[in-house]
Amino acid sequence: MIGVAVLLLAALVVLNLIVKPMMIAKFRAQNAPPPQTVSTVTAQFSEWQPEVTAVGSLRAFRGVDVTTEIAGLVRKINFKSGEDARSGAVLVELNADSDIAQLHALEAAADLSQTTYNRDKVQFEAQAISQATLDSDAADLKNRRAQAESQVALVAKKTLRAPFAGRLGITTLNPGQYLNPGDKVVTLQAIDPILVDFRVPQQQLARIAVGQTLRVTTDAFPNETFEGKVTALDPRVDTTSRNFQVEASVNNSSRRLLPGMFAKVAVQSGAAQRYLTVPQAAITYNPYGATVFTAVKSKDGQSLEAQQVFVTVGATRGDQAAVTSGIKEGDIVVTSGQLKLKIGTVLKVDNSVQPKDDPHPTPQEQ
Numbered sequence: 552m553i554g555v556a557v558l559l560l561a562a563l564v565v566l567n568l569i570v571k572p573m574m575i576a577k578f579r580a581q582n583a584p585p586p587q588t589v590s591t592v593t594a595q596f597s598e599w600q601p602e603v604t605a606v607g608s609l610r611a612f613r614g615v616d617v618t619t620e621i622a623g624l625v626r627k628i629n630f631k632s633g634e635d636a637r638s639g640a641v642l643v644e645l646n647a648d649s650d651i652a653q654l655h656a657l658e659a660a661a662d663l664s665q666t667t668y669n670r671d672k673v674q675f676e677a678q679a680i681s682q683a684t685l686d687s688d689a690a691d692l693k694n695r696r697a698q699a700e701s702q703v704a705l706v707a708k709k710t711l712r713a714p715f716a717g718r719l720g721i722t723t724l725n726p727g728q729y730l731n732p733g734d735k736v737v738t739l740q741a742i743d744p745i746l747v748d749f750r751v752p753q754q755q756l757a758r759i760a761v762g763q764t765l766r767v768t769t770d771a772f773p774n775e776t777f778e779g780k781v782t783a784l785d786p787r788v789d790t791t792s793r794n795f796q797v798e799a800s801v802n803n804s805s806r807r808l809l810p811g812m813f814a815k816v817a818v819q820s821g822a823a824q825r826y827l828t829v830p831q832a833a834i835t836y837n838p839y840g841a842t843v844f845t846a847v848k849s850k851d852g853q854s855l856e857a858q859q860v861f862v863t864v865g866a867t868r869g870d871q872a873a874v875t876s877g878i879k880e881g882d883i884v885v886t887s888g889q890l891k892l893k894i895g896t897v898l899k900v901d902n903s904v905q906p907k908d909d910p911h912p913t914p915q916e917q
Contacts, residue, residue: 589887594827599826606815607747614810628642636739646709654702672685724736750792762780830871845860846883857894
């Protein structure tokens with residue numbers, strides 16, 4: 552009886568201390584959640600250039616619609632649509648025959664007045680005529696000359712010239728066409744360099760100054776960047792929008808940027824700074840703070856486990872966010888799949904697809 556009792560007691564001890572824990576461990580292993588597939592990235596430092604971004608519109612350095620000041624009939628057109636014109640180049644000649652004839656008549660009258668004045672001056676010196684007569688001759692001479700000069704200006708207006716060098720637009724003008732004062736002949740645009748106008752909130756006023764460099768991009772050339780500099784700040788803030796206008800000059804030696812185009816502007820403001828960055832998709836924002844999941848080795852060192860960490864988020868740039876505290880360089884941060892994680896979840900890393908991490912993203916049309 553004593554031996555049987557001892558055997559039962561030993562069996563009970565073995566069952567509780569050895570068999571039962573083994574069965575519990577096996578049960579837990581069989582019912583443990585499977586590893587969760589996530590993507591990760593290694594937190595690294597990167598150089599950030601502080602920027603002020605805005606949208607604006609391109610404007611010609613000089614631009615005008617060439618018009619006629621006086622009426623006339625088109626005799627000759629000396630340009631072709633779309634070509635370049637130098638400053639002072641003759642664009643259009645109007646019929647000026649009658650005006651030139653009138654000019655010759657006025658010049659002849661001025662020459663006669665000059666002759667009369669010279670003759671009367673000799674007679675005045677001989678005391679043959681009075682001072683009043685000589686003064687009348689001088690006034691008549693000045694009047695004749697002024698009339699001739701006025702006619703010269705009128706004849707000159709019959710020749711339309713380019714007021715500055717630039718590129719001509721498309722014209723529908725034809726020889727023989729009658730032009731009224733103010734009728735458009737052709738547009739003339741000086742586009743190298745080209746100007747960009749954009750507006751910035753008044754909170755950014757201290758970050759914008761004349762001479763700062765900037766980058767300009769446009770949808771017409773999505774893979775190219777054009778360099779420029781801030782040339783002027785409007786001294787007045789719009790009381791409606793509380794924005795102020797900025798003007799910048801952009802190099803356009805290729806002459807592909809045209810006035811009226813929409814442009815995106817990034818003004819480099821201040822010195823470059825160094826931040827520890829991660830994709831914004833890696834950060835989870837909650838009422839009690841911002842967190843990220845990091846991948847750390849398990850106790851047995853055979854797998855990776857999820858560890859939730861509170862972080863302090865600084866500036867953002869495109870798809871990137873700067874983290875000022877909570878993680879360090881080299882930490883493995885989970886970038887996707889956070890919703891199915893909790894502390895201690897076993898991780899399976901698959902980086903075949905990663906969230907965007909572009910500092911200068913652009914919308915993509917599919």
